[in-house]
Amino acid sequence: MRSFVYVALLLVSLTNAAPGPAKPCVHKVKEDIPSPIGWVKGGPAPSDATIELRIALPQPNFAELERHLYEVSDPFHERYGQHLSQAEVEALVTPHPESIHTVNEWLASHGLYEDDLARSPAKDWVRVKVPVSLAEEMMDTKYYVWVNEKDGNTIIRTTKYSVPENVHGHVDLIQPTTLFSTLRGMDTTFRISEASPEAGASLATAPPINIPSASGGKVDASCNSTITITCIQQLYNAVGFKPSGKNGNHIGITGYLEQFANFEDLQSFFADQRPDALNSTFEVIPINGGLNNQTLDEAGAEANLDTQFAFGLTFPIPRTFYTTGGSPPFIPDAGTPTNSNEPYTDWLDFILNHPNPPQTISTSYADDEQTVPVSFAERVCNGFAQLGARGVSLTFSSGDGGVGDGDPNPATQQCFSNDGRNVTRFIPLFPPACPFVTAVGGTIHVPETAVDFSGGGFSNVFTRPSYQNAAVTKFLDKLPKGTYAGLFNPAGRAIPDVAAQADLFKIFLSGIPISIGGTSAAAPTFASIISLLNDARLSAGKPSLGFLNPLLYALQATSPKAFNDITVGNNPGCGTPGFNATEGWDAITGLGTPNFGVLKELVLKNFEL
Structure with missing residues (x-):
């Protein structure tokens, strides 16, 4: 009797443990952009065309790297010039082991194993070459051939892609997907x-x-x-x-x-x-x-x-x-149709x-x-x-x-802004x-x-860094009130520096x-x-x-002779006269042009003249 009960319970256990129909993989949108200005959507991308996916894993300690960067770059900090080694930098951008494991499992579920992958030394980037059809399956997306209206160049891109929910937090981005740039x-x-x-x-x-x-x-x-x-x-x-x-x-x-x-x-x-x-x-x-x-x-x-x-x-x-x-640019009828990132x-x-x-x-x-x-x-x-x-x-x-x-x-x-609103906007690079x-x-x-x-x-995209605050605020304060309101982001990182x-x-x-x-x-x-x-x-x-x-902004504040201040000229664009050159930092010549003789004395005497 005991034997019968044991066997019965074992059969029930095995029945409950038997695999049922595979659960559908639920994807979560990672990026979704409007149709890009200047590009025309063509036909579907060839399913057998090869693309190299670049998968970025999160860098959980990047804030610590940034702290080190600013300390070794601040001429008045005790650590100035004590640059980090390659190994020290890589240690600060290495992903969490859970991210590496989760992404590995996801890739393996699509038949992509270690021999198929190329990794950065810090393991924060993974590269893998796949046919378009597999990329579409992996990211629940559809690639198309897009044509640039200006030069006729074509690229394979999508405007929306997803990854499985359990992978979503372990991936920062995947390209080429939504990158419609024209390096020049x-x-x-x-x-x-x-x-x-x-x-x-x-x-x-x-x-x-x-x-x-x-x-x-x-x-x-x-x-x-x-x-x-x-x-x-x-x-x-x-x-x-x-x-x-x-x-x-x-x-x-x-x-x-x-x-x-x-x-x-x-x-x-x-x-x-x-x-x-x-x-x-x-x-x-x-x-x-x-x-x-x-x-x-x-x-x-x-x-x-x-x-x-x-x-x-x-x-x-x-x-x-x-x-x-x-x-x-990707040419669909090329002999080796491979589309690259920037x-x-x-x-x-x-x-x-x-x-x-x-x-x-x-x-x-x-x-x-x-x-x-x-x-x-x-x-x-x-x-x-x-x-x-x-x-x-x-x-x-x-x-x-x-x-x-x-x-x-x-x-x-x-x-025009490329965010779907198509409003007039200055275009930084x-x-x-x-x-x-x-x-x-x-x-x-x-x-x-x-x-x-x-x-x-x-x-x-980038907010104004603290090293620019004093110089750029003075420039903005001198602009007539309402000048180019809505055409630029006054809180953004200011360009150029010099x-x-x-x-x-x-x-x-x-x-x-x-x-x-x-x-x-x-x-x-x-x-x-x-x-x-x-x-x-x-x-x-x-x-x-x-x-x-x-260093540059600190020197401009403490040793203005290190730069030749440019105060004449402007940079027109977008139907406006642009910004004017003016005393101090400006949005056309930055802090000015270099005076090597003065700079050399400063950098050799620990910035004290």
Whole structure:
């Protein structure tokens, strides 16, 4: 009897434990955006097209990393310059084990296991290549081919995606999904030099221009029509400084969108402006299949501008050109239909995993901030913070559309909000809007005035960081009441931080001297000044400057001679005159342009003069 009862109970237990019909997986919306302005929805994406999903896991200790970043970047803090190691930074952004486990289980439920995945060193990013059909199943979504109205480029995207409820809190974002950006270079003017030999001779014999802050108080008159290495050295008080080149200092330039830096053009530039650098070159590091083709007809104006001036100004400091492959456009009938994320995330992955990145890195590429999902912008910005904590200074061009989008032509600017309301709004750029990078605006002529295309304004994503409060509040207080009310966010991170010359730069392109401009000239110019300052500090046994902004704003308040204040000019856009340059910080030239001589004394004497 006892045996019968036991067997009966066992059968009941097994029956109750037997698996029934699988419970449906309940998804919860992770992101849902309006149809993006400037893009037309086409047909469904090919189900067998391959996309690489990038899954961001939460970084629960990022606030602690941010605390460290600000302490080691504040010139008046006892920890100033005590940058974190790569291992220390990675430890502060590593996800909670539960997040890693939950995401692993979700991926495994779709047949994706460890061998299929690529992880960042901190395990806060997971990458996996999947067909569109599987991505749609995983995220309960539908991908379409979207066409850009301006250039006809196409990308595979969706405007809404979800993840299972139990996964929702363990994932910050997944891309490519809602990212409708158009990464582009910032060179806005491009023309063959037209100065005649007679005109050049006339300028060469004209008396120099008196500028009290310049080296020797004088700048060659020719700098009003052509900017050269000598002009920058004179104007920013850097004549005569000779960097070591052997103290561990290093400068980097990023290149995207098949912009190739030409070695032969570099030698022509050196022969013309920096003869002592002749026969020297730079290291090329390809990322994600990046190339640097060397036929003259493939030389890139953006890449040549950035490398010729940055590497000419900082010679003999070791230098690297990072050429990153991949670009957002997707061509449905391509032989290998693979759609990528924005390529600067591939560069960021690489440089964060580098044990010894350059102390100074300049980038002249950006997107309209509103085309970048907030979750993605915040996560990429956090990556820049990680570099800053490790002692890397990052400069970005502030943009070439004034207060409008990156389009330098006011007639075709699209100054409408991308949030479904379609209201007129100033358009800042990202990454310059990230508070952990230094945004560089532009000037022109001698004495300097703001160049009218200089990007500036206020972020709609990032709030104003504390290091900007005093300087930016003074600017806002001076604006006439109601000026551009509703067109910008006065509580946002303010752009730019600083400025430098941005037009009439003489470079060599495909063997020909040309004149070119844009804040793409200003960013590598300012980065070069920072690299020279780093050289002086490293030679004196001091650490690199790292994340610059807390230092820059502190110096403007305590040592105003460190910057040349720009008070003339404005940056029109969106059918308005834009903002005016004014005394102190302004939303077109920031704190002003650098005075290297003063800055060098400050950074060598612990900021006390």
